Amino acid sequence: MISSTFFTGLLLASSASARPAKRGTGEIKCPVVLSGFVPADMTPTDFDSYATSPFNPDYIRGTEKFSEILQFPEIEASRFDNASTRAVEVTINDKSIFQKQNGFRRAGLQIQGDTNENSPGTQGVKTLHFSVKQDAERTLNLTHEYLNVWHESADYSANQFNFQSGTIIGKSGSDKDSFKVLNRQNTQVWSTPIDATAWQNFAITLDFVKKNDNSGGGQYQIGILKKPTGTSDVVNSGYQETGIEEGQIYGGIFLEDSADGCVSL
Template identity: 85%
Template sequence: MISSILLTGLLLASSASARPAKRGTGEVKCPVVLSGFVPADKTPTDFDSYATSPFNPDYIRGDEKFSTILQFPDAGSSRFDNASTKSVEVTINDKSIFQKQNGFRRAGLQIQGDTNENGPGTTGVRTLHFSVKQDAKRTLNLTHEYLNVWHESSDYSANQFNFQTGTIIGKSDSDKNSFKVLNRQNTQVWSTPVDATAWQNFAITLDFNKNTLQVYYSKDDEPLKAVTDALQNDNSGGGQYQIGLLKKPTGTSDVVNSGFQETGINEGQIYGGIFLEDSADGCVSL
């Protein structure tokens, strides 16, 4: 027979394991312009159709469909996720070649409704929210340069900002283990170390009226705080928000078309709480 003490312990352990993962308590306080929240009931094949995916099912990817690229790990919740939403992991492998960009290994998310010219994400004041978490089974090779989140102008000639990690080409590798925010001139305006276990929450405000950029940051379920002032930045040129992984090669000046990429790539970046809000009158969800 099982003793009453042992039985109580087993019941408590069972109850604890059955409890849902802790959910974020962040409140979205501003109007949402574009939603990249992933409903909890979505299945991999839902991301292959315009009718069922929160993202464009055709971009950005190579020949592989998003149902094979995206993973849904049990990573807990980022600050702005809740019981109705879940995180999503963007993965890359040796086949992750978009169009004919043979130098890159690339896969990424574009929120449906984010159009390239005169889109809702490039007017007024907009704040892009996203949280990231690392996958211990699909670590990034930080000897390479990665673009993780960026806003690309409609003519593809520039990025209004870059959120990057790894070894920036042409720079020292001393900061390779950090996330870095760069402005349109590719000047670093802020950085923070990559945390191997925590959720790291970011918000980037682009004021298209005043041409400024401002960065917010927190960990796990802590409220976001401004980590820069509103800095002057050229936000012109329209374009779209890119969220995912673009891994640059090494050993070349033509990073789009050539260079070294190791074989056997199996890397990923977990994202949560993706949304773009209207930050008119200084409104930012923290």
């Protein structure tokens, strides 16, 4: 298992500010602000209802419901999952067009409670945890640029950070086979090779008080946004091949309060 921890903003040391909760090989030491843990007994249709899904059932997706585009692979637990929770796979296909964004193929998860305005996830110091795993049957086409996890400002004008894979448009020499973190200015600040078989674990700490420019509120996006090629207008046009069947497996998704330097490991 590969574990990678990186931070945009203040580099923080871990400390115990809440009762530790053992989950898998990891231990949650800090108060959980937003939980994206998927209960092991959830059924696909549970993701289509506000009453039963840990995520917003309406965003982000095309015309297909989440029960049609999410998969539940039978694999080993990620770092912060245990017997009571499970991994979930976000998939995209030719129909994965959100609203009128015809250039993108997109599907993603937004944790319930993560509102666009005055979200608890945009106050103080917060750390987003997530683990990713590749699906050998639904591989990403890394000649394209992908956004996998990011935080988008409330007015949609900027992303405080992007966790990406594939070929970054306009950045010659970028390694398509790596995960990359780009800051608000779209400058790459960190990368690590994509492991084709193992879980990879990540934590991103955002300081909304002192470090960097994390202004603008907004929401965390977790899933797949596949950009087209051959255009400068990536939202509305460009080339996307037909017959798309791609996926990204996620586990152990949660946002914790990192006040006083608390980060779970």
